[in-house]
Amino acid sequence: MIMSEPVPIVDSNTPGGMLEGDLVKHARRGDLEAYDELVKRYQQRIYATVYHMTSNHEDANDIAQDAFIKAYSALKSFKGGSTFYTWLYRIAVNKTINFLKQRKNKHHFSLNDLDFNTENNPDLVALISDKTPVREVGLTELQKKLNEALMKLSEPHRMVVVLHDVQGQSHEEIAEIMNCNIGTVRSRLFYARQQLQGYLSEYAKLA
Amino acid sequence: MNQNEQNFDALKKLLQLKQHEVPPPGYFNHFSGQVVSRIRAGEASYSQSMTEKLQAEAPWLVSIFRIFETRPGLIGTFATSLCLLLVGVVVFAERSEHASKNLIAISEPTAPTGNAVASLSATPLVAAIDNSNSGIVASTNPVTSLQPTATLFGQSGGSTLFQPAGFMATGH
Numbered sequence: 325m326i327m328s329e330p331v332p333i334v335d336s337n338t339p340g341g342m343l344e345g346d347l348v349k350h351a352r353r354g355d356l357e358a359y360d361e362l363v364k365r366y367q368q369r370i371y372a373t374v375y376h377m378t379s380n381h382e383d384a385n386d387i388a389q390d391a392f393i394k395a396y397s398a399l400k401s402f403k404g405g406s407t408f409y410t411w412l413y414r415i416a417v418n419k420t421i422n423f424l425k426q427r428k429n430k431h432h433f434s435l436n437d438l439d440f441n442t443e444n445n446p447d448l449v450a451l452i453s454d455k456t457p458v459r460e461v462g463l464t465e466l467q468k469k470l471n472e473a474l475m476k477l478s479e480p481h482r483m484v485v486v487l488h489d490v491q492g493q494s495h496e497e498i499a500e501i502m503n504c505n506i507g508t509v510r511s512r513l514f515y516a517r518q519q520l521q522g523y524l525s526e527y528a529k530l531a
Numbered sequence: 532m533n534q535n536e537q538n539f540d541a542l543k544k545l546l547q548l549k550q551h552e553v554p555p556p557g558y559f560n561h562f563s564g565q566v567v568s569r570i571r572a573g574e575a576s577y578s579q580s581m582t583e584k585l586q587a588e589a590p591w592l593v594s595i596f597r598i599f600e601t602r603p604g605l606i607g608t609f610a611t612s613l614c615l616l617l618v619g620v621v622v623f624a625e626r627s628e629h630a631s632k633n634l635i636a637i638s639e640p641t642a643p644t645g646n647a648v649a650s651l652s653a654t655p656l657v658a659a660i661d662n663s664n665s666g667i668v669a670s671t672n673p674v675t676s677l678q679p680t681a682t683l684f685g686q687s688g689g690s691t692l693f694q695p696a697g698f699m700a701t702g703h
């Protein structure tokens with residue numbers, strides 16, 4: 325006998341049960357409950373993107389919140405030419421790049437802790453180089469080196485790597501978010517990967 | 532190229548490490564609440580700044596609003612008197628419009644005799660003009676009002692002037 329999973333009861337009248345388009349319509353009329361639901365749906369992805377760009381939890385918190393507030397105030401100008409998600413992402417990306425330009429090269433790392441599953445990930449453990457001069461390097465050290473290497477990339481190159489290789493976005497989505505063509509996304513990704521490989525080859529088995 | 536792709540595969544695996552970087556537990560439980568609170572605070576400060584602006588530019592208006600807040604009965608009285616004033620203005624405007632239309636209709640030269648002023652003497656208003664015999668011609672055109680009717684060589688031809696009809700009506 326096959327037991328099916330219990331289907332959650334979705335009430336389309338509550339913000340939690342509404343489609344994205346309906347939530348956007350309600351939020352445009354000033355319904356903050358609807359906007360709260362939109363924030364809940366995208367907060368993790370927006371925060372993660374900003375965090376991976378800044379390598380700083382506090383900055384990511386501020387920028388992500390600012391992006392959501394800016395999006396709410398600009399909702400009336402949202403024409404629906406793209407999805408709300410893409411439009412929101414664009415706001416967050418622009419805010420992040422502006423922030424990084426102001427901050428320039430002053431990097432203050434405030435890295436989040438690795439979760440408990442990291443040490444059980446054989447792919448990651450296997451990457452720790454046995455040829456490195458820092459033989460005892462652990463995953464935490466590797467995390468730090470990885471973030472340092474990412475911060476050496478220019479903002480557009482870092483953004484492409486974060487969106488594609490960390491967040492799993494497609495080339496098309498990235499092109500729409502960054503307002504450039506797909507060829508540019510591909511070339512930036514290739515160049516950024518080459519750069520990262522050069523920076524990290526000493527610490528990880530990448531070749 | 533294949534070698535590069537293989538190398539990049541290893542790099543991509545390494546980049547997965549970033550996915551394991553997570554914010555403190557419970558962080559997202561409060562995130563949306565903080566965003567909404569900041570939006571509400573922003574809206575409140577905006578309305579407050581609007582009130583402050585109004586206070587600076589028109590303090591009398593703000594004091595009127597405050598009086599209305601403390602005495603709601605005054606709002607009804609104020610609204611009623613405003614309505615009455617509006618109705619009064621409309622009635623007055625209609626009456627004056629009727630009067631001016633009558634004068635326009637009368638002042639048009641319809642009589643075959645060609646003497647417009649003589650034909651107007653049927654109404655009491657224009658009778659006054661006729662009786663005064665001062666050479667003033669009634670007209671509703673403000674541009675031509677009080678213009679001397681010059682002759683061909685600049686002679687004024689006595690004291691003949693154009694004058695708005697309304698002026699005459701209020702005069703007597």
